Amino acid sequence: MKILVCISHVPDTTSKINFTDNDTKFDTNGVQFVINPNDEFGLTRAMWFKEKQGASVHVINVGGAETEPTLRKALAIGADEAIRIDTEATDGFSVAKQLANVVKEGGYDLVLGGRESIDYNGGMVPGMIAQLTGANFVNTCIGLEIEGDTATAIREIDGGKETVKAKLPLVVGGQKGIVEESDLRIPNMRGIMQARKKPLTVKDAVDANAETQTAQFEKPAPKGDIKLVETVDELVDLLHNEAKVI
Amino acid sequence: MSVVVYTESEEGTFKKIAQEAVSYAKGIADKMGVPVTAVAINGGDTSELGKYGADKVLNVSNDKLSKFNAEAYADAVAQAAKKEGAKVVVVSSSANSKYMAPLLAVNLDAGYVSNVTELPESTEPFKVKHSVFTNKAFSITEFKTDVKVIGLAKNAYGVKENEAAGTAEDFAPELSSEDFSVDVVSVDKATDKVTIADAEIVVSGGRGLKGPENWEMIEEMADILGAATACSKPVSDMGWRPHSEHVGQTGKPVAANLYIAIGISGAIQHLAGINASKTKVVINNDPEAPFFKNADYGIVGDAFEVVPKLNEKLKEFKAQNG
Numbered sequence: 398m399k400i401l402v403c404i405s406h407v408p409d410t411t412s413k414i415n416f417t418d419n420d421t422k423f424d425t426n427g428v429q430f431v432i433n434p435n436d437e438f439g440l441t442r443a444m445w446f447k448e449k450q451g452a453s454v455h456v457i458n459v460g461g462a463e464t465e466p467t468l469r470k471a472l473a474i475g476a477d478e479a480i481r482i483d484t485e486a487t488d489g490f491s492v493a494k495q496l497a498n499v500v501k502e503g504g505y506d507l508v509l510g511g512r513e514s515i516d517y518n519g520g521m522v523p524g525m526i527a528q529l530t531g532a533n534f535v536n537t538c539i540g541l542e543i544e545g546d547t548a549t550a551i552r553e554i555d556g557g558k559e560t561v562k563a564k565l566p567l568v569v570g571g572q573k574g575i576v577e578e579s580d581l582r583i584p585n586m587r588g589i590m591q592a593r594k595k596p597l598t599v600k601d602a603v604d605a606n607a608e609t610q611t612a613q614f615e616k617p618a619p620k621g622d623i624k625l626v627e628t629v630d631e632l633v634d635l636l637h638n639e640a641k642v643i
Numbered sequence: 644m645s646v647v648v649y650t651e652s653e654e655g656t657f658k659k660i661a662q663e664a665v666s667y668a669k670g671i672a673d674k675m676g677v678p679v680t681a682v683a684i685n686g687g688d689t690s691e692l693g694k695y696g697a698d699k700v701l702n703v704s705n706d707k708l709s710k711f712n713a714e715a716y717a718d719a720v721a722q723a724a725k726k727e728g729a730k731v732v733v734v735s736s737s738a739n740s741k742y743m744a745p746l747l748a749v750n751l752d753a754g755y756v757s758n759v760t761e762l763p764e765s766t767e768p769f770k771v772k773h774s775v776f777t778n779k780a781f782s783i784t785e786f787k788t789d790v791k792v793i794g795l796a797k798n799a800y801g802v803k804e805n806e807a808a809g810t811a812e813d814f815a816p817e818l819s820s821e822d823f824s825v826d827v828v829s830v831d832k833a834t835d836k837v838t839i840a841d842a843e844i845v846v847s848g849g850r851g852l853k854g855p856e857n858w859e860m861i862e863e864m865a866d867i868l869g870a871a872t873a874c875s876k877p878v879s880d881m882g883w884r885p886h887s888e889h890v891g892q893t894g895k896p897v898a899a900n901l902y903i904a905i906g907i908s909g910a911i912q913h914l915a916g917i918n919a920s921k922t923k924v925v926i927n928n929d930p931e932a933p934f935f936k937n938a939d940y941g942i943v944g945d946a947f948e949v950v951p952k953l954n955e956k957l958k959e960f961k962a963q964n965g
Contacts, residue, residue, distance in 0.1 A: 410892055410912050414779045434893050488784075490754060493745075515892060515915075517775050517782075521755050524713075524745030533825050534713065536742040539886075549828075553887065554711075555738045556838030559830040570742075573893045574886060578876075606787070608754030612770055613783040617918075623925075623941050629953040632924070633960050635940055640922040642844070642901040643868065643960070 398452040398543065398565075400443045401503060403496055403510035403522065404471050405433035406464040410515065416614040423516075423614070432467055435511025439571040441581055442541060443509055444475045450543070453477050455503070459486045459495045465597065472592035473584030479595065484602035487610065489517070493525030494605035500530050505566060507548075512537050512570040520570070527568035535561055539574025645680040645698070646672040647729040649720050651737055655687025659802065659841070660735040660795075662695050666803040667795050668733040669696025670762045675731070679807065682723045682814070684708050684716060693809020695802065701726075701814035707823065710830065711739045715822035717746035722816040724751055730790055731769075736797045737840060748792045756784050757794035777892055778918030796919065797840075798898045839888070842871035844901040845920070847890055849875040851906020851927060851946055855883035860950045861905065867957045873897065875907045891916035906946045909934025926950065 408414075408428045415424040432440065446452045456471040457480040458464050468479040482495045500508055508527075513520035527534030533548075535541075539558065540551030546565045551558050553574065569575075584592070626632050636643045648668035650661035665681055672679045678698035683689045685708055689700040701723050708715060720743070724732050732747065734740045741757065748755035759773045760781065769786040771793060839845060846868065848861045858872070865872045872888060879889035890897050892912040898919035905926045907913060914937050917923065925938040928945045935941050942949055 408776075410777075410915065414776045416780075438893075488754070489745075490748065515777055518758055518777060519755075520741050520757050521745040521748065524742070525749050528717075528746045528749035534742075534746070535825060536713070537738050552742075553738060554830070554832070555840035556834075556836075557830065557832035558887075560828045561825050562828055563825040573889075578880065578893070608788045609756055609784050609786050611782050612785045614775075615772070615781040615783065617779075617781070620937065621939075623935055623938050625935075625941050625943065627942075629942070629949065629956045632940060632942060632953065633956050636901065636922070636924070637960065637964070640901070640939065642922045643957075 398446060398450065398506045399504060400446060400452050400454045400507045400509065401500060401505040402436065402440045402443050402454060402456045402471070402476065403508065404436050404440070404456050404458045404467060405511065405514040405516070406430050406458055406460055406467040407433045407514050407516045414616070420614045421611065430467055432470060433511050433514045435513060435572050437581055438573055438575045439509030439511060439569065440471055440474060440476065441576040442571065444582065445576065446543065447475065455480060457482070457496060457499060459484060459492045461485060468597060469592050470584060472595045472597070473588040474582050475588065477595065479597040481597065481599050482602050483599050487607035489519040489521040490525060490608040491605045493522045493529060495602055496522065497526045497529035498603045499600065500526055507543070507565060508532065508568040510568070510570055512572045523568050523570040530566070532566040532568045533563040534568045535563065536570040538569045538571045541569060541575055644728045644730060645678045646675065646731045646733065647680050647682060647720070647724045647727050648697070648733040649735070649740065650681045650683050650686060650692060651735055651740060652683065652686040655685070657686060657691060658737070660737055660797060662802045663800055664733050664735045664795055665692055665695040665697050666805065667762070667800045669803070669805050669807070670800070671731055671733070671766070672696070674762065674766050680723070680727045680729070682720050684719060689811050690809055693807050694804055696805040696807050697809050698807045700809055700811045702811050703814050703816060705815070707818065710827045712823060712825065712827065713739070713742040713746055714825065715818055717743045717750055718818060718822050719816040720747055721750035723814060724790070726814070732790070732792045734792065734794050736794055741794065744792055744794050751790045751792065752788065753790035753792045754786045754788040755792040755794065756786070758796045759793050760796050760799040774919065777915040779915070796898060798900065837865070837869060837871040839871045839873055839890070839895050839897060842899055844868045844870035844903070845873050845897050845899045846870045846903045846905070847873035847875065847907060848878065848905050849907030850877050858884070860954060863954050864903070864950065864957065867954060867961055875913050876910070904934055904938070905950060907934060908932040909937060
């Protein structure tokens with residue numbers, strides 16, 4: 398089985414969010430970048446398939462050279478090869494077009510991505526890859542087994558879950574549950590050393606215009622101070638008369 | 644030309660998010676000077692959609708669509724949008740709508756922006772505000788495409804009554820066997836409880852509750868308020884509560900009107916998941932807990948003393964106020 402894991406290079410959760418250039422660009426100054434958590438769940442599941450069922454695992458990212466340490470980390474975790482598509486990741490649709498092109502060329506059986514990235518939260522790339530390549534698609538996936546050319550997946554729905562079956566090729570938007578957080582892997586020294594020798598191919602981008610563009614970023618208005626209360630009577634009164642939520 | 648809106652329903656009843664989506668579509672349609680067409684798939688009685696601003700309802704009745712299927716639904720909505728010559732298609736932010744929307748955008752060769760929080764500030768060029776960085780910022784994004792797909796953030800716009808004709812018309816999209824290549828084998832849904840996705844109020848417990856046996860008072864509060872129960876990540880990791888209740892960056896996002904956090908210190912990943920909630924209440928015995936900096940109201944106190952008293956007070960309040 399040939400697996401491609403889409404890796405988004407995102408600011409660590411604890412990063413301070415600031416903007417530059419008249420609030421039109423994200424300020425990367427002092428920001429630590431990591432593998433998008435939802436993608437990391439998918440990467441770990443791919444490792445599981447590799448070890449238990451046999452699979453080759455490639456990781457891919459659309460971005461500049463600054464994203465390579467994130468791809469190297471994925472290689473250190475155990476992926477076999479990395480691909481970087483050398484263009485700025487603008488909107489989700491154009492990223493999906495770049496990735497779909499590689500998926501078609503590479504003949505992947507399974508493409509794993511996160512249900513959304515924790516930076517732009519667009520939640521569109523895996524679904525768009527599936528639609529652009531004609532593959533089946535399962536989103537918010539919390540369980541995945543593959544036997545032969547058939548996948549059985551469990552997906553989270555509002556208020557429950559559902560089980561689906563689909564033939565490969567399949568694109569999955571994964572999240573916590575596809576593996577547990579306790580199963581995530583930290584690269585060890587051997588993995589880090591091996592990762593340096595694994596292939597990281599830089600590919601030219603195909604022609605794919607962005608469909609949307611950020612005009613301006615804004616930060617939410619600063620939050621007022623908390624009202625600390627002494628009694629439950631006071632709290633209920635405030636929730637009813639001031640906040641008007643009960 | 645019209646604004647097309649997909650209206651989600653369950654067992655023949657439209658969800659509140661469908662009412663909100665129609666209200667929002669009406670807001671856009673008024674700005675553009677065009678009518679609203681709602682697409683209802685096995686939606687039952689569609690007459691109510693007129694109340695929120697639907698001028699026309701395209702009514703799809705098809706047994707094959709009795710279970711949600713992202714590809715088939717995306718195909719049906721895309722065909723409706725094309726039939727109506729829609730430049731704007733509005734969908735909700737449920738798990739199913741977010742599953743369908745990217746497929747729909749590709750079908751229509753449309754730009755797609757999710758988590759939209761307000762009406763577009765302008766329609767030429769078409770710019771919408773949406774939350775990014777897990778609600779730590781907003782982006783004003785401009786569409787470059789002729790057709791636009793907008794995913795409305797839950798609870799962001801509200802349900803607004805705006806009486807329109809709501810004339811129903813049958814619509815039979817052409818569906819192929821490829822639309823059904825992801826086969827839904829079984830659906831396992833908790834039907835007797837308010838879910839986090841639908842809840843206006845969420846009552847959430849953390850490690851401060853010391854063990855799963857103490858969740859009775861959380862459930863009691865949820866019952867009184869008609870709320871959903873939720874929990875912090877350590878609580879679901881320890882198996883005290885199911886993963887489906889885990890709220891946070893890698894868990895469920897919550898955009899409730901009222902979020903009550905009990906015995907939750909407020910790790911940054913948890914706060915990221917609840918930022919979109921309107922009013923936040925924290926009950927914690929540690930006055931230094933980070934949650935106190937992010938909430939609107941708080942009580943510093945032992946949950947085991949405060950919560951039973953609060954439950955009694957809420958019962959009294961409900962008895963008096965209904």
